[in-house]
Amino acid sequence: MxxxxxxxxxxxxxxxxxxxxxxxxxxxxxxxxxxxxxxxxxxxxxxxxxxxxxxxxxxxxxxxxxxxxxxxxxxxxxxxxxYTGENTYVYRCALPGSLSNSISAKTVNNCIFIARAIREAISGIRNEATLDICRKELSGTINAIFSYIPRLSLDNQKTLLTEIDKILSEQYFKEIEGLESPSTRFYKKSQSLYRLASALFRLLLPKRYRIN
Structure with missing residues (x-):
């Protein structure tokens, strides 16, 4: 025990x-x-x-x-x-295969929702320290989206990228300027090339790394 x-x-x-x-x-x-x-x-x-x-x-x-x-x-x-330093919660470490350790197309789709929620929060926050934290969280979420997409099936890539093109306006990228990952910068520079590279990456990716 x-x-x-x-x-x-x-x-x-x-x-x-x-x-x-x-x-x-x-x-x-x-x-x-x-x-x-x-x-x-x-x-x-x-x-x-x-x-x-x-x-x-x-x-x-x-x-x-x-x-x-x-x-x-x-x-x-x-x-x-x-804040109290008293231990009030015993956290059980997540096990391999558990829900919190799994990634699916729905997880990636939810990241779009999360990015929107963070962006909505940013628009109403005036505290600079909170804004700084929110921008880092927003960049982490958007960077995660563009790192996951090449691992999705081609159909899911097409569906999610169409949704991303509609939702992730230029304002989102202004918020995370300087915090983008290479994948995010690639998408910003050329969406068509990112789509092509993602599709090729998926075809070459071993099955164990694919997101279904």
Whole structure:
């Protein structure tokens, strides 16, 4: 049986939070210093009436980053938070083949939804520290999309790239300027060449690396 006391891992995020332990922080400060650097929903305990009052919920199309979108939705709420170093949650590491470790065409499609949700959050955020975190999350999401697409079937590539062409406007790329991956920069430079290269890459890719 797992012994929680021996299974505790102090991450860099936990160490960063030690400086604000037991301090009452205003909402944006709490998000920036405690939640958003590692935005997992089991990072905190939330009052039920706070969730109801602000109509907070997990958006099913935001998987596997529904917790990030949940926390970004909190950015417009008025609240205070306190960080405690007390261990209140025992996290069971995900197993190979588990839902959290799987990638499918739906995962990639959801990344488009997640990018839109982050972009919507950016438009309403005035705190510069929060904006900086959001831009990094947006770049990570968009970069993930363009790294996954060459691993998809040709039909899924066509469908998703058509959707991406409609949704990812120039404004999205302005938000992540300087944070793009080589794949994202390739798409920005020539969408037609990216499509051709993705199709060829999929044909040459060993089956074990393909996303179905």
């Amino acid at each position: 797992l012994n929680p006391e021996k299974a505790i891992i102090s991450t860099k995020f936990a160490l960063q939070r030690q400086s604000v332990e037991n301090l009452l922080l205003e909402g944006s400060d709490f998000l920036n210093r405690v939640i958003l650097p590692h935005p997992l929903v089991w990072n905190g305990l939330f009052k039920k009436d706070f969730i109801a009052k602000n109509s907070l919920s997990f958006r099913k199309d935001a998987w596997p980053r529904e917790d990030l979108v949940f926390h970004l939705d909190m950015a417009s709420a008025n609240f205070y938070g306190v």
